[in-house]
Ligand SMILES: Nc1ncnc2c1ncn2[C@@H]1O[C@H](COP(=O)(O)OP(=O)(O)OP(=O)(O)O)[C@@H](O)[C@H]1O
């Protein structure tokens with residue numbers, strides 16, 4: 069069963085450097101101009117507790133199970149403190165990464181058991197009376213080589229960004245698999261093209277759903 073709320077839950081996914089944050093900011097501006105109240109948030113993070121966990125997750129070595137459990141612990145707090153209240157108030161929630169990232173990074177990137185992740189997903193996203201999933205997931209699909217070239221020199225790489233190219237090949241394949249499993253929720257955005265062309269695709273996905281005119 070899925071949960072219905074008056075708001076909209078839109079997630080942004082893709083490997084590091086795909087262009088998610090850039091277009092999330094643009095979409096937030098456009099939706100606000102369109103009269104919507106928008107909450108912009110991110111994972112791991114979005115609450116004081118989850119931001120504390122983010123610091124550990126991005127900078128402290130740990131095994132894959134610990135990493136997956138901390139990702140989901142941060143997510144549970146984020147859902148309860150931020151996402152659900154905003155959706156209940158009729159807001160649009162734009163979230164930079166959500167559970168698809170755990171399947172892509174911990175599942176495919178690290179090789180952690182996907183069945184365990186599915187169990188954790190079921191526990192963590194079960195809220196009062198239903199199962200919370202995004203209404204739309206914009207998947208910014210870009211090759212690891214292009215993504216790396218966009219990030220190079222931009223900032224000191226964190227634990228994930230320091231992984232080798234083969235890790236990101238697996239993560240990218242993980243996103244493709246998640247998208248194939250939920251075609252009604254995912255929209256693939258070709259993120260290789262110039263920013264304006266990427267934005268056109270994001271805008272089209274929202275227009276098709278009547279969320280922008
Ligand atoms: N389509 C594009 N063409 C060229 N450069 C781009 C494009 N989209 C984003 N960029 C640039 O690439 C860099 C990374 O973009 P951005 O921070 O939006 O990616 P991200 O997916 O949010 O990355 P991360 O997950 O690491 O935070 C930025 O410097 C941004 O200006």
Ligand SMILES: Cc1cn([C@H]2C[C@H](O)[C@@H](COP(=O)(O)O)O2)c(=O)[nH]c1=O
Pocket residue numbers: 084110111112126139164165166167168169170171173174228229
């Ligand atoms: C939610 C989530 C995130 N990650 C990784 C992916 C990124 O490398 C970092 C977050 O950094 P960003 O600059 O905010 O994109 O965390 C992950 O491995 N698993 C997850 O569930």
